[in-house]
Amino acid sequence: MKYLSLSLVLAISLATPVFADYYFYGVGDDGGELDPWWVWDVLEPFPEWDASRCVIRNNWDADDGVRTDGRDSVYDDLVWYANNLESGDLFMYQYQGHGGWTGSDSYYPDEGSTARPGENDPTPANPPPYQYDETWGWSGSTMKLWDDDLREIFADFDSSVEVIVIQGMCHAGGLIGGSHDLDTSAPATNNGLFAALAVPEHGLSVGVGSDPYYPALLTWALSNTEEGYRLEAGMTMPDWYELALDYGETHQFFDRYYWPAEDWVPSAYEDTYWTDHWGWEDSYLQLRPVYYSSLDDDHDYVLGTPDPGTIALFGLGLLGLGAKLRRCRES
Numbered sequence: 001m002k003y004l005s006l007s008l009v010l011a012i013s014l015a016t017p018v019f020a021d022y023y024f025y026g027v028g029d030d031g032g033e034l035d036p037w038w039v040w041d042v043l044e045p046f047p048e049w050d051a052s053r054c055v056i057r058n059n060w061d062a063d064d065g066v067r068t069d070g071r072d073s074v075y076d077d078l079v080w081y082a083n084n085l086e087s088g089d090l091f092m093y094q095y096q097g098h099g100g101w102t103g104s105d106s107y108y109p110d111e112g113s114t115a116r117p118g119e120n121d122p123t124p125a126n127p128p129p130y131q132y133d134e135t136w137g138w139s140g141s142t143m144k145l146w147d148d149d150l151r152e153i154f155a156d157f158d159s160s161v162e163v164i165v166i167q168g169m170c171h172a173g174g175l176i177g178g179s180h181d182l183d184t185s186a187p188a189t190n191n192g193l194f195a196a197l198a199v200p201e202h203g204l205s206v207g208v209g210s211d212p213y214y215p216a217l218l219t220w221a222l223s224n225t226e227e228g229y230r231l232e233a234g235m236t237m238p239d240w241y242e243l244a245l246d247y248g249e250t251h252q253f254f255d256r257y258y259w260p261a262e263d264w265v266p267s268a269y270e271d272t273y274w275t276d277h278w279g280w281e282d283s284y285l286q287l288r289p290v291y292y293s294s295l296d297d298d299h300d301y302v303l304g305t306p307d308p309g310t311i312a313l314f315g316l317g318l319l320g321l322g323a324k325l326r327r328c329r330e331s
């Protein structure tokens with residue numbers, strides 16, 4: 001009888017779908033305050049995403065110097081998610097704000113000795129990773145977060161929590177590549193990490209400032225295609241990653257962004273024109289986010305020129321998204 005009951009319980013538990021909670025954690029700093037809302041606005045209509053599990057922070061201390069003392073910094077928020085999410089849950093973390101290169105690799109010395117190229121060098125002599133660490137955070141933060149921090153914090157995630165990192169900051173591509181970086185964290189080794197990083201390691205990024213173009217690009221990757229909405233109930237993150245990769249080439253052309261071809265060399269006019277605001281090198285790299293998936297061996301550096309139809313659709317998507325910005329309460 002005991003075995004029968006046990007079998008019954010086992011059968012019921014196997015037949016019952018595992019309930020997964022989806023958590024969205026967005027941080028918008030220093031002019032990037034609106035950016036997480038763009039992504040959340042697209043996620044929120046879908047049943048997996050509940051406003052009670054959405055937290056958006058603005059101008060929020062990256063690290064207040066007192067760790068694991070409650071949710072009063074990005075560091076402590078991330079620790080909370082790593083400690084409280086359960087197997088089957090999904091965690092999306094988006095950061096929009098300043099990022100920088102440190103002058104040392106002292107936290108976990110792991111970044112190798114390859115000399116850094118100039119920022120936004122369109123033809124760096126060596127591929128990443130480059131020496132020294134990356135940091136990020138609000139300009140008012142007591143301390144910044146380091147790339148090495150993410151690996152440490154993420155070690156506490158349950159093995160089947162899927163983690164999506166959207167990092168809209170300068171040098172975001174440097175979050176992967178070092179031997180103590182994000183791509184060696186627990187979610188990565190558990191085959192559950194997906195990341196969209198704004199620029200290659202030596203690039204300065206879109207998304208710093210008030211322009212929502214980069215988050216909109218990601219939003220586009222998350223939601224709209226020619227066929228309409230494709231972020232459907234039950235969609236897996238590998239599905240999402242494939243879509244994001246497809247739309248990584250949806251570079252936008254507005255009044256001051258440019259997407260040269262891989263072998264493009266600026267004319268004298270272009271060189272002068274773009275240097276007046278963002279240099280052409282900046283634009284070249286800003287529109288090439290780095291995608292990482294634990295499903296792929298390679299880190300894809302998305303290169304290419306979008307077709308005009310895609311550009312038109314992207315513009316329409318931007319208009320539509322802009323019209324339905326919503327809010328969820330900071331908690």
Ligand SMILES: [Ca+2]
Pocket residue numbers: 064065066067068069070072073076
């Ligand atoms: Ca704290």
Ligand SMILES: [Ca+2]
Pocket residue numbers: 105106107108109110111132133148178180
């Ligand atoms: Ca390091």
Ligand SMILES: [Ca+2]
Pocket residue numbers: 111129132133134147174175176177178181
């Ligand atoms: Ca790094």
